[in-house]
Amino acid sequence: MALAAGDRLGPYEEAIAELQKGLTLSGGESEMAGALGHAYALAGKRGEAEKALVELNERSTQQYVAPFDVAVIYVGLGAMSPTFEWLDKAYEDHSTWLTYIKVDPRFDSIRDDPRYRDLLRRMRLPE
DSSP states (O other): OOOOGGGTTSSHHHHHHHHHHHHHHTTSOHHHHHHHHHHHHHTTOHHHHHHHHHHHHHHTTTSOOOHHHHHHHHHHHTOHHHHHHHHHHHHHTTOSGGGGTTTOGGGGGGTTSHHHHHHHHHTTOOO
16 A cells, blocks of 8 residues: 555654654754654644744753754745755754755755755756
């Protein structure tokens, strides 16, 4: 049985439960918080996704938060301008996760955007 584009993570509730466990086990690592926020957004839990953004922003005043992790939430919310603002910050930050942007399915929705192609060009990655 083929999965629809929105079903890549399987049932959202299961994915969210597993990501919540991962967030706890990781001690609240920003990568897990970003993935959980993304899952909330895809599940239509916009308030929870926005809460994850607030928490990452608050955490960033005390410790490093990878810009890529914030971008993951924004792309899930469909907020393209903030997504690209944070991807640009990830680029400036030399984020290692950014090297996967061409294959990370969470970013499928931005592939046709000229800003995506510009990012690839700056990273010297072929389109």
